[in-house]
Amino acid sequence: MIRRIINKVFGRKPRVDGTRAQILPLSAHGIRRDQLDDCALKTCETLAQAGYKGYLVGGAVRDLLLNMTPKDFDVATDATPEEVRRLFRRSRIIGRRFQIVHVMCGRETIEVTTFRANGQKETEEDDEHAAGDKSPAAHKRLTDEHGRLLSDNVFGSMADDAARRDFTINALYYDPAREEVHDYFGGVADCKKRVLRMIGDPDTRYREDPVRMLRAARFAAKLDFHIDPATRKPVAALAPLLANIPRARIFDEALKLLLSGHALRGVHQLRAEGLHHGMLPLLDTILDDPTGERFINAALKSTDERIQSDRPSSPAFLFGTLLWPQVLLRWRALEAAGEKPQPALFAAMDEVLDTQRSQLAIPRRYDGMMKEIWALQPRFEQRGGQRPYRLLEHPRFRAAYDFLLLRAESGEVAAELGEWWTRFQEVGEDERAGMLLADNAPKPRRKRKRKKPGEAAGETQPA
Template sequence: MITKFIKRILRRDPMVKHTQANNSGAPKRIPKKAHRIDPHLLSKNAVKVTHTLQQAGYEAFIVGGAVRDLALGIEPKDFDVATNATPDQVQRLFRKARLIGRRFQIVHVTFFGKGHPEIIEVSTFRALLDNAGDHVAESGRILRDNVWGSQDEDAARRDFTINAMYYDPSSETVLDYHGGMADMQKKTLRMIGDPAKRYREDPIRMLRAIRFAAKTGFTLDALTRAPIAKLSNLLQDVPSARLFDEILKLLMSGYSWAAIQGLRDAGLHHGLLPLLDHILDSGEDSKGANDFVKLALANTDQRIQSGKSVSAGFLFATLLWPDLLKNWKANIAKGMSNLPALNDAMDDTIATQSSGMTIQRRFESDMREIWSMQPRFEKRVGRYPYRLIESPRFRAGYDFMLLRCATGEQNPALGEWWTLFIATDPAGQDELMASAKNESGNSANPVKRRRRRKPKEATPAENVPD
């Protein structure tokens, strides 16, 4: 049935193009016994995409990070396919396929099965852009990238040698154009071509270098590292949405603390997250903030490495909490009451952050809800605990409060009380609330102030003497 469908496509598009490999850029062909890729780690849908394209007369390979992970014996989370078929030709071969992107046009082929749908990203071999005219800005950043080329050109266009390998599932052969397999054996991360030029083409590559080094444990090649500090200001020209996506990938890589340390070592942390400026440039003064963030990131890394889900809103709430806490305390010192001081601190913290990497609004609302829940954990009488549990973000707020307890910012007894309250029956909950009511010094929040009831103001009539 698939064969009939492909033949039907070929009849509609008889001009099937074949990109011939450039002899001057011939790859090293690595057989199965040398690369030792386990076929069981392959996505069946990715193999189906390459097979369908090859049956239609095109070249098709699994490419990039998936090949790198497969060669390391790691099951890839995502699979990309590279082909000499144009995006329009790819789209016509698959029923559930759509074109996305303007600057870098690709095709998403979606497969539905048990669990979540799987998207295989299919890109066309890119050409070198040395003489691309209006495709490249004066700074060197690529503006448009939809010029098709040969496979060896596509390999030269990729960022790192370990990401420029192509795997053909049908022949179980790896095509290695730039010594990526050798660099993997040396645990070296090396840029293809002139690193400074490649960073100017796409400044995001500097962040990718740090992320890959943290994830793989590889060392950045000296020539690859050298230009990063001088070119860090190029990140200011990257669209905010794309910068946010890359920082989110870095923080949710499963090796976030190592990645953040890598940002500092490379001089890339300034201006991305104000928190990073505070905790990575300061010493003992920021030890508490450092401990809080490090614990939060360690928990995030552990969850990701265990295959558990992670909330980006929760993650950014933890990263910006030390900055918010400082603003909250400052507002209290100015004479503001507790909750208005907290609300103003939220606004100030988010406004400061927007001068660097802008956090998307959907995550911003989650952050505000988690933050605003913190003083409410102190109210353990009446209907307050029951109302708090019913909040949609209760679990996130509760986990956040436990982090504060673990670092000594909040009294650990508060976390223990809520942990028992969640687990016990209604009778036990009533006993817990009764015990909380009898406690003196119920709150250990350093910024909480007890409200004083204002004296009742006299009415004009009351001021009239008898």
């Protein structure tokens, strides 16, 4: 305690440990232990009390340095997964090849990983390459003809663990007991300069895992960082390697970008780097059309605002907006070919969803909500009789209404239509009835005159 007070008052110079990490005191980084999540802090303390190392690692340290609120708190340790599991009653080991431990505190979950050497985060594909293989060969660095890592899961030291991470700003380790940051590659300085820099040779690291190119675009957009020139240089030439990545993994990365709270900047960053062909190839079609570009910009801006204000955002709604310009284009083409409006819309939905599965692999569980939102759009044009009341009662009305407002904002439909539905929800029953009569009331039927006796059937009464 006395040493901590002296350090705070007089400051302490950074020191370097035997593994070349620069160890920064509180005065050099400003992260206090009381800023940590209680569960993460308790996890680190429990590991330390048992004689193991326990550090807050990666994105949480980076975000705290940038005065941002971390979304997740991850812990790295020299304890094996089995040793971690024995220390925490409410914990479980997950993963077949490289195991990690989930430690639960109430509703919170802390991911605890053992220090790794010369590897990358486990993926489903990596898991399938040597499932059940316990031989020493299973722990060698396996790569394909493009240099992509297929298997590289071995335990190591903290220095090894830092070296296998992608960017310098993610290779930071915070010791809550001493309030120190272990910085192996100048990540703290890069945070201050707001620069994203790859650890090691960028060409080699991208070949090991091409998804790192997508992560570079995502972090640059989320953190408002500029990408180091050497880190950016190989991207244009290596972008085609994304075609070798499983579509499900690309989808996961796309979802992280779109739900980062900075999706608008992220999508344009992808296109600027030429990476959209590997993640969102449909952007070329959308952003080259003025109406489609306005619609997508409005949708992404709305999503960013919701996430930044801690409101939920549905992935199905978001991907529904991304695919809508293509659905609309195909719908109009089918109608022009003579198809009736409703069958044409449903045919367009199916065609677009089938086509995108080879590009992005949007899970089928989102199909239902996307189709419902799309199918409700023509019903907003029907503002007479009981149809508006029935539409208000539909379970997907709110999502479909939000979708309509985006269409109105982009100029695809008249702004008056969105305004009408906004007012229709707000006013009382009498005013609603008045709106129906004024806007789209059915014309009154003409009364038939009674025939006089003796008139032939079908003859009308003479004037």
